[in-house]
Amino acid sequence: xxxxxxxxxxxxxxxxxxxxxxxxxxxxxxxxxxxxxxxxxxxxxxxxxxxxxxxxxxxxxxxxxxxxxxxxxxxxxxxxxxxxxxxxxxxxxxxxxxxxxxxxxxxxxxxxxxxxxxxxxxxxxxxxxxxxxxxxxxxxxxxxxxxxxxxxxxxxxxxxxxxxxxxxxxxxxxxxxxxxxxxxxxxxxxxxxxxxxxxxxxxxxxxxxxxxxxxxxxxxxxxxxxxxxxxxxxxxxxxxxxxxxxxxxxxxxxxxxxxxxxxxxxxxxxxxxxxxxxxxxxxxxxxxxxxxxxxxxxxxxxxxxxxxxxxxxxxxxxxxxxxxxxxxxxxxxxxxxxxxxxxxxxxxxxxxxxxxxxxxxxxxxxxxxxxxxxxxxxxxxxxxxxxxxxxxxxxxxxxxxxxxxxxxxxxxxxxxxxxxxxxxxxxxxxxxxxxxxxxxxxxxxxxxxxxxxxxxxxxxxxxxxxxxxxxxxxxxxxxxxxxxxxxxxxxxxxxxxxxxxxxxxxxxxxxxxxxxxxxxxxxxxxxxxxxxxxxxxxxxxxxxxxxxxxxxxxxxxxxxxxxxxxxxxxxxxxxxxxxxxxxxxxxxxxxxxxxxxxxxxxxxxxxxxxxx
RNA sequence: GCUCCCGUAGCUUAAUGGAUAAAGUAUUGGUCUUCGGAACCAAUGAUGGGGGUUCGAAUCCCUCCGGGAGCACCA
Numbered sequence: 001x002x003x004x005x006x007x008x009x010x011x012x013x014x015x016x017x018x019x020x021x022x023x024x025x026x027x028x029x030x031x032x033x034x035x036x037x038x039x040x041x042x043x044x045x046x047x048x049x050x051x052x053x054x055x056x057x058x059x060x061x062x063x064x065x066x067x068x069x070x071x072x073x074x075x076x077x078x079x080x081x082x083x084x085x086x087x088x089x090x091x092x093x094x095x096x097x098x099x100x101x102x103x104x105x106x107x108x109x110x111x112x113x114x115x116x117x118x119x120x121x122x123x124x125x126x127x128x129x130x131x132x133x134x135x136x137x138x139x140x141x142x143x144x145x146x147x148x149x150x151x152x153x154x155x156x157x158x159x160x161x162x163x164x165x166x167x168x169x170x171x172x173x174x175x176x177x178x179x180x181x182x183x184x185x186x187x188x189x190x191x192x193x194x195x196x197x198x199x200x201x202x203x204x205x206x207x208x209x210x211x212x213x214x215x216x217x218x219x220x221x222x223x224x225x226x227x228x229x230x231x232x233x234x235x236x237x238x239x240x241x242x243x244x245x246x247x248x249x250x251x252x253x254x255x256x257x258x259x260x261x262x263x264x265x266x267x268x269x270x271x272x273x274x275x276x277x278x279x280x281x282x283x284x285x286x287x288x289x290x291x292x293x294x295x296x297x298x299x300x301x302x303x304x305x306x307x308x309x310x311x312x313x314x315x316x317x318x319x320x321x322x323x324x325x326x327x328x329x330x331x332x333x334x335x336x337x338x339x340x341x342x343x344x345x346x347x348x349x350x351x352x353x354x355x356x357x358x359x360x361x362x363x364x365x366x367x368x369x370x371x372x373x374x375x376x377x378x379x380x381x382x383x384x385x386x387x388x389x390x391x392x393x394x395x396x397x398x399x400x401x402x403x404x405x406x407x408x409x410x411x412x413x414x415x416x417x418x419x420x421x422x423x424x425x426x427x428x429x430x431x432x433x434x435x436x437x438x439x440x441x442x443x444x445x446x447x448x449x450x451x452x453x454x455x456x457x458x459x460x461x462x463x464x465x466x467x468x469x470x471x472x473x474x475x476x477x478x479x480x481x482x483x484x485x486x487x488x489x490x491x492x493x494x495x496x497x498x499x500x501x502x503x504x505x506x507x508x509x510x511x512x513x514x515x516x517x518x519x520x521x522x523x524x525x526x527x528x529x530x531x532x533x534x535x536x537x538x539x540x541x542x543x544x545x546x547x548x549x550x551x552x553x554x555x556x557x558x559x560x561x562x563x564x565x566x567x568x569x570x571x572x573x574x575x576x577x578x579x580x581x582x583x584x585x586x587x588x589x590x591x592x593x594x595x596x597x598x599x600x601x602x603x604x605x606x607x608x609x610x611x612x
Numbered sequence: 613g614c615u616c617c618c619g620u621a622g623c624u625u626a627a628u629g630g631a632u633a634a635a636g637u638a639u640u641g642g643u644c645u646u647c648g649g650a651a652c653c654a655a656u657g658a659u660g661g662g663g664g665u666u667c668g669a670a671u672c673c674c675u676c677c678g679g680g681a682g683c684a685c686c687a
Contacts, residue, residue, distance in 0.1 A: 058667055298685050315685045322687050352682050481636040488650055570652045
C-alpha cells in the first residue's frame with residue numbers, strides 16, 4: 001500500500017516537471033477513494049497561492065483552464081497503473097490489467113500472512129518497547145462500583161491492550177480514591193453511630209455516606225468534624241487507621257468481584273494512600289521553587305492571569321489534597337518506570353483539574369515533562385526523553401436528568417447492569433439450538449461472555465468524548481451493531497471450519513468475486529486501522545486529534561468486516577463450493593475473517609466464544 | 613458570571629478539509645427444501661440557526677440557540 005502511494009507520488013512529480021509546474025508548492029494528496037468507481041487510489045492536487053509569474057493554480061482551475069488535466073497528460077506510462085482525470089482536480093488510478101493480478105496477488109499474500117501469524121496478525125513494533133503508563137478505572141473506595149466508572153475502566157483497558165499490541169510496554173495503574181476527607185466523613189458516621197467495623201457492608205457504607213451529606217446540608221459544621229477525623233488519619237492515629245483499613249479491605253473485595261465479572265485485571269493498585277509518606281517531600285519542593293503560597297491559612301497554587309483558577313495544595317488544617325497526592329504520584333511513576341507517556345483515562349468533569357495538575361507538574365519538573373503539544377512541532381518525540389502527560393477525558397455516563405452522583409444516591413450499581421445483561425443473554429441462549437447441546441455450566445459461562453461483551457461494546461463503539469445517556473435497553477443491546485453480532489460471526493466461522501476436512505490453503509489462481517476482494521482488502525488494512533493516528537510518533541498539528549485515543553475506530557472496522565462477511569456467507573456456499581480450489585480459498589478466507597475478528601475483540605477486551 | 617465539551621435520519625452513532633454524508637435501531641416490504649435466522653436484501657429518513665475562511669466545510673473561525681460539565685479547603 002505504502003509502495004503504491006509512493007509510486008503514484010513519483011508519477012505525479014514527474015508530470016509536474018513535464019507540465020512545467022515543478023517547484024510551485026503543489027500539494028498531492030493520495031488516498032483510497034470513497035467509491036470503487038473512483039479507482040484503487042485517488043490523487044487530489046491542490047496548490048498554494050502563487051501569484052508571481054505564470055499560472056496561479058487555483059485560479060486556473062476556477063477559470064476552467066484545467067491545469068490538472070495538463071498534469072494528467074504528462075503522467076508517464078506506468079506498468080502498474082492506468083489513470084483517469086476527473087475534473088476538476090482528481091486523478092484516479094486503477095491497477096491495469098496486468099497488475100490487477102498483482103493486486104490480488106498482494107491480497108492473497110496477506111491472506112497467507114493471517115493464516116501464519118494468527119493471533120499476532122495486526123500487531124506491530126511501533127512502540128519500540130517504550131513505556132506507557134495508563135491510569136484508569138480508579139474508583140473511590142467505600143462506595144459501590146457505580147455505572148459512572150464503567151467508561152474509564154473499559155476504555156482504559158482497551159487502550160492498554162491496543163498499546164501493548166503496538167509494541168509498547170504498558171503499565172496499568174488503578175489509582176484508587178482511598179484517601180482524603182471522604183474518610184473523615186465515614187469515620188465520623190461510624191464513630192457517632194458506634195458501628196462494628198468488622199461487620200460493615202458496602203451498602204451500609206454507601207448509605208451512611210449519603211446520609212452524611214443529607215445531614216451536612218442543614219449542619220455545615222459536620223464538614224469540620226469530618227476534616228478533623230481525616231487529620232487524625234493523616235497524623236497516623238492507629239485506631240482511625242484501623243477503621244480506614246477495614247473500609248479499604250472491604251471495598252477491594254467488592255471491586256475484585258466486579259473486575260472478575262468484567263474480566264479485567266489491572267497491573268498495579270497503588271491508590272492514593274500509597275503516597276501518604278511521600279507528600280511532605282513534594283510539598284517542600286513546591287515551596288522551594290516558590291510555586292505555592294499561603295492564603296487564608298491554606299497553601300495554594302496560582303496560575304498566570306488566574307487561568308485556570310488557583311487550587312488548594314495543602315488545607316489550612318495541614319492535611320493534604322488530591323492535588324498534592326497526584327503530584328507525588330507523577331514523581332513516583334517517573335522514577336519507577338521512566339515512561340514515555342502517562343495517559344489519564346478519567347471523566348471530562350475533571351478537565352479543569354488536569355489542566356491545573358499538568359501545568360504545575362511541568363513547572364515543577366520542567367526538564368522531565370514535555371511542555372505541550374504546540375511546542376512539540378518538529379521534535380522527534382521518539383528520541384525525546386521527557387514524558388508526555390495525556391488527559392483522555394471521556395464524556396460522562398449520565399441519566400436524562402443529569403450526572404449520576406453517589407452523594408445524592410442517584411447512581412446505578414454497575415453490578416446490577418452486568419447481571420441484567422447476563423440474564424438477558426441467557427434468555428436468548430435458552431431459546432437457541434445451541435442450548436440443547438451444552439451443559440448448564442457452559443451456558444453460564446457463555447451468557448457471561450455475551451452479556452459482558454455487549455455492555456463493553458456498546459460503550460466502546462461510541463466516541464469517548466461524547467456523553468452517554470444510560471438506558472437499560474441500550475447497554476444490553478444484543479442485535480445489530482453490537483458485541484454479540486461480532487461474536488456471532490466468529491462462532492459462525494468457527495463452526496464452518498469445524499465441519500471442513502480440508503487443510504487451509506491459499507490458491508494463487510483463485511478468481512476473486514467482488515465481495516471476496518472487498519473482504520480481503522479490509523483484512524489487509526487491519527493493522528493500519530489500529531495504528532492509524534494511534535499515538536504520538538509525531539504530535540498532531542491540529543488542535544484536536546480526536547481519534548488518537550479512540551477505540552471506536554476498531555469497533556467500526558470490525559462491524560464493517562462482519563457485515564461484509566455475512567453478506568458473503570449469504571451469497572456464496574463455502575463447504576459446497578463448485579471447485580476444490582474455490583472451497584479451499586473460501587475456507588482460508590473464513591478462517592482469516594474469524595481470526596481478525598477475534599484479534600480485534602481481544603483488543604477491545606471482549607471474549608470470542610467458540611459457539612453461542 | 614466565566615471556562616470547557618457536545619448538537620448529524622424518530623432514537624443511538626460514523627465520516628485525516630475532498631467526490632452522491634455512512635451504519636444500527638425503529639417503521640414498511642422481501643429472502644430460508646441450502647454451511648448456525650443473534651442472519652441477509654430493499655424502501656423511507658439527517659449535518660440546530662445565521663455569518664465567515666477555502667477551489668471545496670458535518671469538520672476550521674465568529675455569533676446566536678439548545679444540552680452537559682467545571683470554577684479554593686470533595687476526588
